[in-house]
Amino acid sequence: MHFASDNWSGAHPRIAENLSRHAGGFAPAYGTSDLDKAVEDRFSEIFERQVSVFFVATGTAANSLALASVAKAGGVSFCHADAHVNADEGGAPEFLTGGTRLFGVEGAEGRIDPGALEAAISRFEPASPHHGRAMAVTVTQATEVGTVYSLDELDAIAAVAKARSMPLHMDGARFANALAALDVSPAEMTWKRGIDMLSFGGTKNGCWCAEAIVFFDPDMAADMPFIRKRSAQLFSKSRFIAAQLEAYLDGDLWLDLARHSNAMADRLRLGLAAKNTARLAWDTTANEVFAVIEKSSADRAREKGARFHPWQPPHGWQPLPNENETLIRLVTSFATTEDEVDQFIEVV
Numbered sequence: 001m002h003f004a005s006d007n008w009s010g011a012h013p014r015i016a017e018n019l020s021r022h023a024g025g026f027a028p029a030y031g032t033s034d035l036d037k038a039v040e041d042r043f044s045e046i047f048e049r050q051v052s053v054f055f056v057a058t059g060t061a062a063n064s065l066a067l068a069s070v071a072k073a074g075g076v077s078f079c080h081a082d083a084h085v086n087a088d089e090g091g092a093p094e095f096l097t098g099g100t101r102l103f104g105v106e107g108a109e110g111r112i113d114p115g116a117l118e119a120a121i122s123r124f125e126p127a128s129p130h131h132g133r134a135m136a137v138t139v140t141q142a143t144e145v146g147t148v149y150s151l152d153e154l155d156a157i158a159a160v161a162k163a164r165s166m167p168l169h170m171d172g173a174r175f176a177n178a179l180a181a182l183d184v185s186p187a188e189m190t191w192k193r194g195i196d197m198l199s200f201g202g203t204k205n206g207c208w209c210a211e212a213i214v215f216f217d218p219d220m221a222a223d224m225p226f227i228r229k230r231s232a233q234l235f236s237k238s239r240f241i242a243a244q245l246e247a248y249l250d251g252d253l254w255l256d257l258a259r260h261s262n263a264m265a266d267r268l269r270l271g272l273a274a275k276n277t278a279r280l281a282w283d284t285t286a287n288e289v290f291a292v293i294e295k296s297s298a299d300r301a302r303e304k305g306a307r308f309h310p311w312q313p314p315h316g317w318q319p320l321p322n323e324n325e326t327l328i329r330l331v332t333s334f335a336t337t338e339d340e341v342d343q344f345i346e347v348v
Contacts, residue, residue, distance in 0.1 A: 001306040001344045009333035012206035018247035022239060031238040039242040042249050048187040052221040054213040055241040056233040059173040060089045062199035062211045064096035067136055068227050070167045075100035075135030078120055080112045082314045083140045085171055096231055100135060106315060109282055110143030114156040137161040138169040142178040145314050146284030158194030168194055173201035176258035177286040191216040202248050206257045206334045210244040257334035261287040264332035264341055271345035278348055281327055289330040292321050293348055301347045
């Protein structure tokens with residue numbers, strides 16, 4: 001019963017097989033192989049326009065380097081207060097952008113409130129050497145608390161950013177899960193909403209180690225080759241990231257895996273909601289489920305082999321668990337089975 005994280009899951013067999021298929025022989029290094037170029041072209045097909053793609057190893061690198069590409073001295077990027085980039089990346093965005101800052105913005109259920117974003121940006125207008133200057137906005141899709149921005153909500157965030165000519169970045173570590181939940185095209189959830197840069201995640205959804213930074217205007221990516229090299233994210237054998245992404249994107253495997261993950265989360269949600277010893281903390285639509293359960297139930301589940309994390313309540317969330325309860329996070333993946341879900345529900 002593995003619900004600790006989708007990072008705990010292994011690699012999908014088709015992705016592992018493709019890595020083995022490309023393991024032999026020789027190919028040009030540093031992203032110049034035919035395979036690298038073919039996968040970059042595949043990204044352009046998927047997003048229905050010419051894009052620039054840069055492979056990196058981790059989501060933290062993708063987020064940090066995307067922001068580094070638009071960094072300004074004294075710059076401030078705006079994100080949700082609970083966003084991964086703000087709470088879980090160990091200062092990497094500040095470090096890799098050369099000392100720019102992140103400013104946490106409030107909003108219900110992990111989504112930035114457009115009015116709060118407007119007010120936050122206004123604090124830095126006019127730009128001041130003492131206070132800094134507004135630099136970029138970054139949204140997380142799906143969010144850190146398992147929710148998803150609707151297309152209208154993304155439009156509202158983009159309108160605030162575009163009114164000030166600020167670039168808009170999307171942290172898509174669980175991009176496929178959000179896309180499957182909304183049932184829209186990749187283009188509709190990104191550049192058609194005003195997204196300029198995307199951290200495209202594959203690792204949480206069946207890849208071994210594969211992330212990509214996607215620029216929807218290639219002119220914006222002029223400095224990225226140098227930024228990526230300087231940050232030690234230019235792999236000599238880049239073809240092995242490309243090999244993962246080739247299989248991942250082939251035949252829409254990536255969306256099939258995300259749909260399965262989301263379906264297992266739906267099964268968890270329905271099962272837990274029916275229990276009198278558990279309640280869903282808030283509504284989620286992707287592959288993360290947050291529940292309040294009795295501490296005795298949590299202990300019993302762990303004794304039976306369940307793996308999950310206790311979770312800190314997000315900003316402004318009510319009601320808080322009582323002294324006999326605990327808030328937990330449950331994450332499903334492409335490898336989660338119905339039997340695992342049913343067994344966990346029965347234990348609870």
